[in-house]
Amino acid sequence: MPQACAVDLNDQIPNNVGLADDPKVRRALLHWQPKYLEWWQEMGPTDFAPNDIYLRTAVSVDSGGWANYDYVRMPDYRWGIFLSPQRRESLIRAGDLAGQRAWNAVPGEYRTALRRLIVTQADTEPASVEQQRMLGHTAPSLYDLRNLFQVNVEEGRHLWAMVYLLHKFFGRDGRDEGDMLLERRSGDPDKPRILGTFNQPCDNWLSFFCFTMFVDRDGKYQLAALKESAFEPLARSCEFMLTEEAFHLFVGETGLCRIIRRSAELTKLDPNGDARAQGGIDLPLIQRAINYWFSFCLDLFGGEISSNAAEVFANGLKGRFKEDQRYSDHRALDGVYALTTVDNGRLQTREVPLRNAMNEVLRDEYIRDCTRALNKWNRVLAKTGVDFRLSLPSRRFHRHHGIYAGHSFNPAGELIDPDTWNLMHTHWLPTPQDQAYLHEIMQPVYEPGKFANWISPPSRGLGGQPLEFAYVRM
Numbered sequence: 474m475p476q477a478c479a480v481d482l483n484d485q486i487p488n489n490v491g492l493a494d495d496p497k498v499r500r501a502l503l504h505w506q507p508k509y510l511e512w513w514q515e516m517g518p519t520d521f522a523p524n525d526i527y528l529r530t531a532v533s534v535d536s537g538g539w540a541n542y543d544y545v546r547m548p549d550y551r552w553g554i555f556l557s558p559q560r561r562e563s564l565i566r567a568g569d570l571a572g573q574r575a576w577n578a579v580p581g582e583y584r585t586a587l588r589r590l591i592v593t594q595a596d597t598e599p600a601s602v603e604q605q606r607m608l609g610h611t612a613p614s615l616y617d618l619r620n621l622f623q624v625n626v627e628e629g630r631h632l633w634a635m636v637y638l639l640h641k642f643f644g645r646d647g648r649d650e651g652d653m654l655l656e657r658r659s660g661d662p663d664k665p666r667i668l669g670t671f672n673q674p675c676d677n678w679l680s681f682f683c684f685t686m687f688v689d690r691d692g693k694y695q696l697a698a699l700k701e702s703a704f705e706p707l708a709r710s711c712e713f714m715l716t717e718e719a720f721h722l723f724v725g726e727t728g729l730c731r732i733i734r735r736s737a738e739l740t741k742l743d744p745n746g747d748a749r750a751q752g753g754i755d756l757p758l759i760q761r762a763i764n765y766w767f768s769f770c771l772d773l774f775g776g777e778i779s780s781n782a783a784e785v786f787a788n789g790l791k792g793r794f795k796e797d798q799r800y801s802d803h804r805a806l807d808g809v810y811a812l813t814t815v816d817n818g819r820l821q822t823r824e825v826p827l828r829n830a831m832n833e834v835l836r837d838e839y840i841r842d843c844t845r846a847l848n849k850w851n852r853v854l855a856k857t858g859v860d861f862r863l864s865l866p867s868r869r870f871h872r873h874h875g876i877y878a879g880h881s882f883n884p885a886g887e888l889i890d891p892d893t894w895n896l897m898h899t900h901w902l903p904t905p906q907d908q909a910y911l912h913e914i915m916q917p918v919y920e921p922g923k924f925a926n927w928i929s930p931p932s933r934g935l936g937g938q939p940l941e942f943a944y945v946r947m
């Protein structure tokens with residue numbers, strides 16, 4: 474049973490799960506380690522393998538201790554297994570068994586469901602590394618390049634966290650899943666990653682910042698729901714992953730904010746109000762990128778009406794966002810959720826039993842969080858004096874899963890006919906011309922303290938260093 478062990482940094486696999494006393498699991502993970510490194514060498518940002526990167530490495534799990542900065546070459550990064558310390562009272566937080574003792578082993582009846590939850594989460598981690606692997610060649614600064622690599626190595630560590638659970642608690646099946654996580658490839662039609670969003674290309678920095686803003690934020694809410702799991706080792710893994718995830722969200726939210734600020738400046742600067750004429754990214758293109766990534770992320774939360782979500786909640790495998798702090802009724806047996814559905818070609822409101830709407834409840838939290846960021850960016854736009862404002866599209870817009878997929882909606886969420894969609898979608902989503910333009914302007918800037926023309930510098934550096942610091946030694 475994993476306790477809050479001391480951090481063992483000298484083990485071949487740094488960990489605080491007492492691997493030294495768990496020879497069977499340690500052996501299995503040491504067998505997996507070279508396969509992981511092989512995957513990293515094939516699918517990670519390998520063109521930058523020889524460079525020294527100023528990275529943060531987890532050296533302990535207590536506050537502050539995990540944020541240790543130093544120059545590291547990425548292949549030498551100390552990927553480790555860290556769980557948050559065991560809570561004082563480990564009680565089941567949600568569902569039919571709320572209040573009973575949490576599990577430190579996998580109950581047989583939930584084995585398949587838990588394995589699927591862990592594998593689905595795990596699969597997103599290497600997928601994002603694969604999606605982002607060429608971005609280093611077009612980085613707008615050394616500061617941003619370093620942030621990209623920080624995100625990449627930490628997604629690698631998240632894979633380790635999930636593979637540890639698979640090896641430790643799921644025997645042979647778990648080890649097989651661990652191997653398959655290294656075999657699937659983002660965007661490969663023969664062996665794609667499990668979730669559609671993680672097969673989309675992310676090959677320019679506007680996409681990267683949208684990815685870390687919107688996709689990593691989906692990750693935050695999925696991890697937050699898993700952090701409420703009755704299966705303690707999963708809950709504690711996710712809790713520690715969330716501390717790393719916060720940085721990824723910072724990269725996305727501030728990265729987009731810096732592009733937006735620069736775009737507004739260039740719009741003001743140009744006599745015709747054309748940011749592109751100044752080599753920048755025009756605000757309508759930023760809006761199209763937001764529409765694209767936000768809508769793909771909404772799909773990740775699953776169906777609006779879901780018996781599977783109800784079951785997962787009932788069995789305590791997942792809880793709601795901040796289940797402990799926000800709710801007093803942890804069974805959620807009585808409530809209803811007012812859901813907008815499409816019935817006979819019209820939008821209607823229908824009441825759904827709350828448990829069946831748990832995906833929608835989590836999606837609401839996510840949308841609220843994204844709205845907060847949008848409001849912040851719009852305050853930046855207001856300050857610079859441009860009239861343009863950004864908005865989030867409706868949750869019904871451009872969906873590929875759930876009850877809205879198969880219907881056409883405009884960004885305001887109104888039903889439209891397919892002809893209108895065909896006519897208008899190039900105004901709402903990035904076009905091939907947009908992509909070509911982004912590739913054209915995204916030339917690497919590797920001089921310390923310099924930033925590409927299409928993005929503002931951040932307000933301060935990282936890890937106690939100034940902006941002019943050589944975050945990556947080229």
Ligand SMILES: [Fe+2]
Nearest residue numbers: 598628631692
């Ligand atoms: Fe992650």
Ligand SMILES: [Fe+2]
Nearest residue numbers: 689692718721
């Ligand atoms: Fe992340």
